[in-house]
Amino acid sequence: MKVSAGPVDALPVDHCVAVGEGEAVVVRTADDVVxxxxxCLHRDSELAGGRVSGGRLVCxxxxxxxxxxxxxxxxxxxxxxxxxxxxxxxxxxVVDLPDPEPTMSMRERLLAHAREWERGS
Numbered sequence: 001m002k003v004s005a006g007p008v009d010a011l012p013v014d015h016c017v018a019v020g021e022g023e024a025v026v027v028r029t030a031d032d033v034v035x036x037x038x039x040c041l042h043r044d045s046e047l048a049g050g051r052v053s054g055g056r057l058v059c060x061x062x063x064x065x066x067x068x069x070x071x072x073x074x075x076x077x078x079x080x081x082x083x084x085x086x087x088x089x090x091x092x093x094v095v096d097l098p099d100p101e102p103t104m105s106m107r108e109r110l111l112a113h114a115r116e117w118e119r120g121s
Contacts, residue, residue, distance in 0.1 A: 001100070005093035008033060016057065018048035020097045024083055027052055027068065028093075035083040035095045036071050040064055047080075 003020040008028065011017060016025040018038055025038045025047045036057070038047050045061040052058070056074065057066045066073055071080035084096040104112070 001097050003095050003097050005033075005035075005095055008087050008091050008093050011093060014052040016047045016050040016052075016060075018046070019095055022046070022048065023097055024095055025050070026085070026093060026095060027057060029068065033085050033087060033093055034068060035085045036066075037081040037083075041073055041078045041080065 001020075003024075005011060005017065005019045005026045011026060011028040011033070013028055013030065016027055016038075018024070019026050019035070022038055024035050026033060026035045029052060036047065039045070040047055040059040040061065042059065042062050042064045045059065047057065047059055050058050050060040052068055055068050057068050057071075057080075059065075064073060064075070066080055071082050073079065083098075086094045086096070088094060
């Protein structure tokens, strides 16, 4: 699912901006635009509002740091999922997010929960 993040010139430099109903964050640097899942690996808090300094994305909640190019946690605790980004000829930033999961009916959710519970006992 392609989501617009707006004109590249309208994105603030070195800040994490939420896009796609908050599912992803887009970061514009002086020479690139990247996108990651909007969840920190530490406490699953939002990365939106975080800053970039020295090629590092810094979580605004607990200051975990990630390499901006790869999304790799600088303490070796995993890698942020990233999303492809395109800057169109017109200067619009487009992020390619995964299609949303199909919604399940209440019956389907209860059955899935019951199956998980049975496996755990």
